[in-house]
Amino acid sequence: MDWDKLRIFHAVAERGSLTHAGDALHLSQSAVSRQIRALEESLSTTLFHRHARGLILTEQGELLFEATSQMVRRLEAAAARIRDSEDEVFGELRVTTTTGFGTLWLAPRLAKLYEKFPLLKIDLMLEERVIDLPMREADVAIRMKEPTQADLIRKRLMQIRMRLFASPDYLLAKGTPTSMDDLAQHRLICQHAGTPQVTAGASLVAELMSHDIRSTLTVNNYFGVLQAVLNNLGIGVLPDYLVADFPQLVRVLPDVESGEVPVFLAYPEELRHSKRIAAFRDFVTEEITAYRKQHPDL
Numbered sequence: 001m002d003w004d005k006l007r008i009f010h011a012v013a014e015r016g017s018l019t020h021a022g023d024a025l026h027l028s029q030s031a032v033s034r035q036i037r038a039l040e041e042s043l044s045t046t047l048f049h050r051h052a053r054g055l056i057l058t059e060q061g062e063l064l065f066e067a068t069s070q071m072v073r074r075l076e077a078a079a080a081r082i083r084d085s086e087d088e089v090f091g092e093l094r095v096t097t098t099t100g101f102g103t104l105w106l107a108p109r110l111a112k113l114y115e116k117f118p119l120l121k122i123d124l125m126l127e128e129r130v131i132d133l134p135m136r137e138a139d140v141a142i143r144m145k146e147p148t149q150a151d152l153i154r155k156r157l158m159q160i161r162m163r164l165f166a167s168p169d170y171l172l173a174k175g176t177p178t179s180m181d182d183l184a185q186h187r188l189i190c191q192h193a194g195t196p197q198v199t200a201g202a203s204l205v206a207e208l209m210s211h212d213i214r215s216t217l218t219v220n221n222y223f224g225v226l227q228a229v230l231n232n233l234g235i236g237v238l239p240d241y242l243v244a245d246f247p248q249l250v251r252v253l254p255d256v257e258s259g260e261v262p263v264f265l266a267y268p269e270e271l272r273h274s275k276r277i278a279a280f281r282d283f284v285t286e287e288i289t290a291y292r293k294q295h296p297d298l
Helices: 003-015 018-025 029-043 059-083 099-116 168-174 180-185 199-209 222-230 240-244 275-294
Strands: 048-051 054-057 091-097 120-126 140-143 152-160 162-166 187-191 215-219 235-239 250-257 261-268
Touching: 003 018, 003 029, 003 054, 003 059, 018 029, 054 059, 091 099, 091 275, 099 120, 099 140, 099 222, 099 235, 099 240, 099 275, 140 275, 152 240, 152 275, 162 168, 162 199, 162 240, 168 250, 180 250, 187 199, 187 222, 199 235, 199 250, 215 222, 222 235, 235 240, 240 275, 261 275
Parallel strands: 091 120, 091 140, 187 215, 187 235
Antiparallel strands: 048 054, 140 261, 152 261, 162 235, 162 250
C-alpha cells in the first residue's frame, strides 16, 4: 500500500476537508482529491461520504483511520526516541491529568519547568477519561489511582485527601458548623455523584449527603467547586493540595475527610530513556517534595 496515499488519507480524515488537508501538506486540493480517489480504487471501497459540511468517514474509512492513527503514534514514538538521543531537552511532551489537578496544581507550576527547558512544547490534556498511554494517546500521565494498563512505568508521587473548605466571608455570614448535623444549614458544593471522580471523594460526598443537606451546588470538576467556594457560595469538598496556593481557605470540620487517594505518575516502558519524560518526572517530584516540606501535616 502506498505510504504517501496513506499519509494524505490520514490528513484528510483528521481534518475532514480536502482543502485543509492540502494546506497542511502543502498540496493543492485537486492533488489531494486524486490521491484519495486512487487509494479508494486500490482498495475497491469508499472511504468518505461527501457532504456539504465536509467529508465523513465510512465504516471502511474508520477502520483505515484507526490503522493510520496507530502508525502515526508509532512513528512519533520512534521520532521522540531519536530526538531524545540528543543532550538537550526539547520537543513536544503530551501530559494528561485530571481537570482539577491540572488546572489547580500542575499548570501554575509549569513556569519553573519552562525556565529550565525553554524548548519544551507541552501539550496539557485535562480530562477525567483514562487515556491509553501504551497506544501513545499521551506521553505521561498523572492520575489519582494506580494505572492498570500493561507496559507502564509507575511512580507514586504523594497521597491526598478530600476535605471541607469555605471562605472566611462565607463563614462570617453563615456561621461555622461544629458538627456534621450542622451542615444541613449550609450549602454543600461538590462534584455530582455521576461525575467520574476518585472513589474516596465520592464516598465522602455520599456520607455528607446523608445528613439532610438542604441546598447543594454540584459541578463536574474541582476547579468549578473551588471557584464557587471562593465566591462565598457554600462549603466545598476539595482536595487538600489546594491549601498551598489558596491559604485563605478555611478548613471546616477538621475531623471530616475522605480516605487516602494515591497520586501516580506513569509513562510507557518504551519511553524509559526519554530525556523529556525524565525532565518532567524530576520537575514534578521536586515540586511535590517542596510542597511536603511546606505542609508536613498533609
